[in-house]
Amino acid sequence: MTAIIDYDAGNIRSVEKAFRFLGEEAYVTRDRSQILEADRVVLPGVGAFGDAMGKLCGLGLDEIIWETVDKGTPFLGICLGLQLLFERSEESGGVAGLGILKGEILRIPEKTELKIPHIGWNSLSYPNKSRLMEGIPENSYAYFVHSYYLQAADTEIVVATTEYGVQIHACVEKDNIYACQFHPEKSSETGLAILKNFIRFGK
Numbered sequence: 001m002t003a004i005i006d007y008d009a010g011n012i013r014s015v016e017k018a019f020r021f022l023g024e025e026a027y028v029t030r031d032r033s034q035i036l037e038a039d040r041v042v043l044p045g046v047g048a049f050g051d052a053m054g055k056l057c058g059l060g061l062d063e064i065i066w067e068t069v070d071k072g073t074p075f076l077g078i079c080l081g082l083q084l085l086f087e088r089s090e091e092s093g094g095v096a097g098l099g100i101l102k103g104e105i106l107r108i109p110e111k112t113e114l115k116i117p118h119i120g121w122n123s124l125s126y127p128n129k130s131r132l133m134e135g136i137p138e139n140s141y142a143y144f145v146h147s148y149y150l151q152a153a154d155t156e157i158v159v160a161t162t163e164y165g166v167q168i169h170a171c172v173e174k175d176n177i178y179a180c181q182f183h184p185e186k187s188s189e190t191g192l193a194i195l196k197n198f199i200r201f202g203k
Helices: 010-019 032-037 049-058 061-070 080-084 188-200
Strands: 003-004 026-029 040-041 074-080 103-107 116-122 141-146 148-154 158-163 167-174 177-180
Touching: 003 010, 003 032, 003 061, 003 074, 010 026, 010 188, 032 040, 040 080, 049 061, 049 080, 049 167, 061 074, 061 148, 074 080, 080 177, 116 158, 141 188, 148 167
Parallel strands: 003 026, 003 040, 040 074, 074 177
Antiparallel strands: 103 148, 116 141, 158 167, 167 177
């Protein structure tokens, strides 16, 4: 079973539908026992970094996420869910992220030929070996919607990158933690293959 953390973050139901389409039992919850008992846990999200951290902390979900990660449960962050796993974001100065992974979230540089937010399909390059991207050819396309991007402190955890005026750390992996800046639930066959790989973890 896969628990999808509910903190009113926008794209949660589409993530739930994608897992159910793949035959996985998935449920949206903010209940501590349900999250801790799940085989896998997903933190999706769209919106502002500071607001999201306020909601997670206000609901006590920040502590539950740390517990989940510490016990070794496979954990997947999606879009804003990736950003929240890191230490800080330029979007919300002074607001600390979860700090589970080291790095910061920066604004995509303003360039006349590029629109911000970045909305659309970009190809993925693989700088490091990945379990999450296993069986998915390099240069596959994924769907992005974001104005801020990850700069991970440790490039060895970066398993996919893309280019949009700057190199974007598009997917990371460390131990039981996985996270994508793009939306696998909106990335057609590539995204479904990524979610299938994640479903295999923890079984």
